[in-house]
Amino acid sequence: xxxxxxxxxxxxxxxxxxxxxxPARHTEMIPMAAKKVSAKARAAxxxxxxKWKMKRWYTIRAPRHPWDFKSIGExxxxxxxxxxGRIYQMTLQEFNGDFTKMHVILKFRVKECVGQDALTxxxxxxxxxxxTRRQIxxxxxxxxxxxxxxxxxxxxxxLKPLTITQKRVQTSVKQAMRLKTREVMLxxxxxxxxxxxxxxxxxxDLEEDIRKAIKPIYPIRSISIRKxxxxxxxxxSETGPTLDEIHAEExxxxxELKAKKAAAIAAAMEEEESDDSPSILDAAEALEPESEKxxxxxxxxxxxxxxxxxxxxxxxxxxxxxxxxDAVDYSSMTVAELKELLxxxxxxxxxxxxxxxxxxxx
Numbered sequence: 001x002x003x004x005x006x007x008x009x010x011x012x013x014x015x016x017x018x019x020x021x022x023p024a025r026h027t028e029m030i031p032m033a034a035k036k037v038s039a040k041a042r043a044a045x046x047x048x049x050x051k052w053k054m055k056r057w058y059t060i061r062a063p064r065h066p067w068d069f070k071s072i073g074e075x076x077x078x079x080x081x082x083x084x085g086r087i088y089q090m091t092l093q094e095f096n097g098d099f100t101k102m103h104v105i106l107k108f109r110v111k112e113c114v115g116q117d118a119l120t121x122x123x124x125x126x127x128x129x130x131x132t133r134r135q136i137x138x139x140x141x142x143x144x145x146x147x148x149x150x151x152x153x154x155x156x157x158x159l160k161p162l163t164i165t166q167k168r169v170q171t172s173v174k175q176a177m178r179l180k181t182r183e184v185m186l187x188x189x190x191x192x193x194x195x196x197x198x199x200x201x202x203x204x205d206l207e208e209d210i211r212k213a214i215k216p217i218y219p220i221r222s223i224s225i226r227k228x229x230x231x232x233x234x235x236x237s238e239t240g241p242t243l244d245e246i247h248a249e250e251x252x253x254x255x256e257l258k259a260k261k262a263a264a265i266a267a268a269m270e271e272e273e274s275d276d277s278p279s280i281l282d283a284a285e286a287l288e289p290e291s292e293k294x295x296x297x298x299x300x301x302x303x304x305x306x307x308x309x310x311x312x313x314x315x316x317x318x319x320x321x322x323x324x325x326d327a328v329d330y331s332s333m334t335v336a337e338l339k340e341l342l343x344x345x346x347x348x349x350x351x352x353x354x355x356x357x358x359x360x361x362x
Contacts, residue, residue: 051078054078055076055077055078056076056077056078056116057074057075057076057116058074058075058076058077058083058113058116058117058118059071059073059074059116059117059118060072060073060074060075060088060108060110060118060120061117061118061119061120061243061246062095062108062120062122063108063119063120063121063122063195064119064237064240064241065193065194065195065237065239065240066195066196066198066199067122068240068241068246069117069119069241069243069246070095071250072088072090072094072095072108072120073088073090075088075110075118080112080113083110083113083118084110084111084112084113085109085110086109086110086118087107087108087109087110087123088107088108088109088110088120089105089106089107089108090105090106090108091103091104091105091106092104092105092106092125092202101202103127103128103131104125104126104127104202105125105126105127105128106122106125106202107122107123107124107125107126108120108121108122108123109121109123114243117243119243121230121233122198122230123229123230124157124227124228124229124230125201125202125227125228126226126227126228127224127226127227132162132226135162135164135221135222135224136164139167139168140164140165140166140167140168140221141164141165141167141168141169141174142162142163142164142165143162143163143164143165143174143177143178143181144160144161144162145160145161145178145181145182146158146159146160147159147160147161147181147182147185147186148231149185149186149188149189149190149197150189150190151189151190151192151193151194151196151197151234152190152191152192152193153193153194153234153235153237154232154233154234154235155193155194155197155230155232155233155234156230156231156232156234157189157194157197157228157229157230157231158228158229158231159185159201159225159227159228160225160226160227160228161181161185161210161223161224161225161226162223162224162225162226163177163181163210163214163220163222163223164220164221164222164223165218165219165220165221166218166219166220166221169218173217173218176217177214177217177218177220180210180213180214180217181210181213181214183213184206184209184210184213185206185210188200188206188209193237194234195237201225201228206225207223207224207225210223211223330356330357330360330361331357335353335356338353338356338357338360339356341360342356342359342360345360347359347360
């Protein structure tokens with residue numbers, strides 16, 4: 001008599017092993033009845049909140065200088081702490097619409113949240129790698145450098161210029177061009193603020209100054225500041241439009257746009273109504289008896305005019321037939337042709353040609 005225990009063995013090891021097959025392992029012993037989920041755990045699972053419902057949208061805005069809090073995108077997060085520190089990237093073409101700057105990538109970092117607005121700081125830019133590689137070709141010279149500059153408002157920025165020469169150059173020439181580039185960039189940064197430095201880098205003014213300085217040393221093909229990086233922030237300027245002023249300006253522009261759209265739609269509807277569709281007054285006048293009489297008179301006059309026109313057309317056709325008969329030159333026709341015409345007209349066909357012509361013309 002076998003004695004059953006309260007535990008069930010899930011797996012049983014087979015004693016017969018096939019050749020080359022490892023023996024099976026013994027499984028663990030588990031209770032017969034599965035553990036039931038408590039009512040407290042079920043209630044907690046039901047009360048679990050949906051995290052997506054807790055999130056909200058934030059408008060990402062560019063810095064105050066020199067971007068004037070321009071809206072550059074949107075992001076979603078549960079709270080301000082989740083948004084602060086995020087880095088947002090976009091191309092310069094998306095920012096100002098310049099197609100020639102589609103390879104320039106701008107980087108912004110969120111520093112604080114004011115309501116639904118996420119305010120950012122410009123932390124640098126870089127050129128796409130494929131664009132930089134296209135500039136470098138065989139038998140050309142490449143001059144790279146890394147320069148740390150400090151602006152008048154205390155911002156420490158790292159700049160990386162890239163100069164491409166027309167042909168290969170010696171190391172001494174590269175060193176001279178590198179030193180001249182460094183001098184120009186350090187002098188420019190020491191006289192301008194961080195916002196002015198951003199404008200000159202992205203607008204190309206600083207690159208043009210460098211070009212003029214190093215062009216007498218050796219002919220260059222192109223020069224660009226391929227990367228910039230903000231290492232340390234300085235004094236934040238408080239001048240310029242405030243965030244409330246920007247909100248008021250955006251609301252005014254949006255209201256103007258809505259008014260223009262409404263006016264355009266109303267004008268289009270008025271044109272459609274005035275073109276083909278009859279108005280309500282026209283329909284009411286058409287139901288009056290006097291208008292019906294006027295319509296009957298107009299239709300009778302139209303019928304009479306059509307009959308007169310048809311008679312005139314018939315008279316013109318008869319006159320044309322007569323003129324065409326008069327215009328026929330019977331003398332140039334043969335006797336056989338003349339006899340056929342006489343037969344068709346039911347006249348005698350005997351006699352000479354002159355007699356036949358005389359009968360046809362009569």
